[in-house]
Amino acid sequence: MKPETVSFYDKVYQVARQIPFGRVTSYGAIATFLGAAKSARMVGYAMNGSHNKDVPAHRVVNRKGLLTGKHHFDGTNLMQQLLESEGIQVIDNQIQDFDSVFWEPRKAL
DNA sequence: GCCCTGACCTGGG
């Protein structure tokens, strides 16, 4: 496949890998950055296949800072522990001080 | 090839 035809999924993975340590972003932010603001769902769906792709999926949450995808990780609170190990406070699936740890793909480029 | 589901977002009430 050619660069122009790189799957939407691969682009999502590319962006996800650039999320710095101790920061998080949202599905919508990635979707918008890729020019598909209305396809935020696809981002989440794409993450479904990111398990064996070295993608820090735990750093991607919904726009409220809620860990909506935690059920896709092993166990019940693995995602939360991963985030907390990076210095991010998580209480009841909700990222605390979300605005401070939020990372925008645009700013990185 | 149809029907359903889903790690979401936005706008209006």
Added chain:
DNA sequence: TCCCAGGCCAGGG
């Protein structure tokens, strides 16, 4: 950060 409805599109049965 409520509630409800609509839109987006890929994958599996």
